[in-house]
Amino acid sequence: MFKNSKSEEMSSPQSFDTNAIDRIAEGTTLEGNVNSAKSIRVDGKVKGSIVCAGRVVIGKTGVVEGEVDCDSADVEGTLNATITVSGLLELKSTAVINGDSQVGKLKVDPGAEINGKIDMGGTLKSISNNKRETIVEKTA
Numbered sequence: 001m002f003k004n005s006k007s008e009e010m011s012s013p014q015s016f017d018t019n020a021i022d023r024i025a026e027g028t029t030l031e032g033n034v035n036s037a038k039s040i041r042v043d044g045k046v047k048g049s050i051v052c053a054g055r056v057v058i059g060k061t062g063v064v065e066g067e068v069d070c071d072s073a074d075v076e077g078t079l080n081a082t083i084t085v086s087g088l089l090e091l092k093s094t095a096v097i098n099g100d101s102q103v104g105k106l107k108v109d110p111g112a113e114i115n116g117k118i119d120m121g122g123t124l125k126s127i128s129n130n131k132r133e134t135i136v137e138k139t140a
Contacts, residue, residue, distance in 0.1 A: 026061045033066070042077070049081075060094050075112075082116075 021039045024030055028044035039054035042062040050056055052070040062077035072087040075095040082099045083089065089103040093111035100116040108114070
């Protein structure tokens with residue numbers, strides 16, 4: 001009368017779409033660390049760190065209160081911690097970053113707010129002249 005289809009489903013391996021995006025919707029608060037082998041979009045709130053092998057997108061309503069470590073990132077919302085991006089960090093005009101950033105490349109739209117230090121690697125050289133001005137040269 002009843003067929004036990006769950007046991008059949010459980011025994012066969014499932015395939016996952018690696019191009020899919022994990023999403024944390026607006027109105028959702030996630031407390032804890034997030035690890036993702038693919039990309040993730042945050043339109044809600046994450047209280048914890050995000051480690052992602054792909055792209056992290058923080059939407060306009062998104063808030064992350066924890067460290068972010070990823071391949072690339074687009075920020076439109078608020079990040080209250082440090083972010084480490086091996087590739088491109090793109091800050092939209094509504095972005096607010098309260099913390100230090102370590103990035104490979106950086107793109108900032110007018111209006112974005114950065115409250116912290118940005119490190120893009122390279123070597124710093126400083127030269128002082130008589131007016132006590134400092135010129136900083138950055139090489140990659």
